Amino acid sequence: VYVIAMDGPAGSGKSTVARAVAARLGFDYLDTGAMYRAVAFAAIRRGLDPEDRDAVAAMIDDLELDVSLAGVTVDGVDATVEIRSPEITRAVSPVAANPVVRTELTRRMREWATRREGCVVEGRDIGSVVFPDAQLKLYVTASVEVRARRRHQELSDMDYDEVAAAIAERDERDRSRSNAPLVEVDGSVQLDTSDRSVDELVDAVIDLWSEAGEPS
Numbered sequence: 001v002y003v004i005a006m007d008g009p010a011g012s013g014k015s016t017v018a019r020a021v022a023a024r025l026g027f028d029y030l031d032t033g034a035m036y037r038a039v040a041f042a043a044i045r046r047g048l049d050p051e052d053r054d055a056v057a058a059m060i061d062d063l064e065l066d067v068s069l070a071g072v073t074v075d076g077v078d079a080t081v082e083i084r085s086p087e088i089t090r091a092v093s094p095v096a097a098n099p100v101v102r103t104e105l106t107r108r109m110r111e112w113a114t115r116r117e118g119c120v121v122e123g124r125d126i127g128s129v130v131f132p133d134a135q136l137k138l139y140v141t142a143s144v145e146v147r148a149r150r151r152h153q154e155l156s157d158m159d160y161d162e163v164a165a166a167i168a169e170r171d172e173r174d175r176s177r178s179n180a181p182l183v184e185v186d187g188s189v190q191l192d193t194s195d196r197s198v199d200e201l202v203d204a205v206i207d208l209w210s211e212a213g214e215p216s
């Protein structure tokens with residue numbers, strides 16, 4: 001299977017670029033952040049404390065998750081919109097730091113990929129942990145101001161300072177956790193999205209892919 005791994009912090013523009021690259025190449029696309037968000041959603045829905053490692057671990061094995069371009073369902077319930085809410089965004093960090101959750105979701109990501117010819121997978125640990133043999137690894141970044149501005153535009157009910165603080169806090173948690181932190185791995189290519197258009201970025205990734213991804 002051909003894998004393009006795209007990792008990077010919140011609001012870096014990963015999803016937009018990843019989806020467009022997948023469409024151009026005819027590859028499948030997987031948003032692994034949506035999978036972690038879906039688990040956080042399930043925990044809240046069951047009345048669990050997202051920080052309670054054992055309780056969250058106990059529900060993960062038979063949790064039915066469906067994450068695709070069409071949306072997200074959790075045990076058959078549509079959660080496409082809810083998983084983006086500030087409540088779930090706050091709950092996702094402790095859920096993503098839970099080793100049992102990470103092991104199970106990583107297993108599901110790999111299993112998903114075995115049924116594909118080519119895929120674009122985005123997240124935090126895709127090039128480092130989930131698919132260390134990916135043919136192309138991208139580390140997608142943007143300045144913290146640009147990232148906060150993008151998120152602020154998506155979330156009309158929060159003010160800019162609140163959004164910027166929440167992003168900075170989640171980045172810090174993602175970078176400093178002991179299990180599969182966000183890192184820039186050796187061999188990854190940095191893609192700064194601060195002041196380039198989506199079309200330019202997609203063209204740049206397609207160029208990198210034609211250099212890196214051809215079968216040798």
Ligand code: CDP
Pocket residue numbers: 009010011012032033034036037092093096122123124125126170174
């Ligand atoms: O879209 P946004 O950048 O806000 O975040 P996301 O990609 O939806 O991911 C939400 C959270 O899930 C991240 O802050 C990470 O804590 C976690 N995550 C992870 O730990 N590993 C991944 N491969 C993807 C997401």
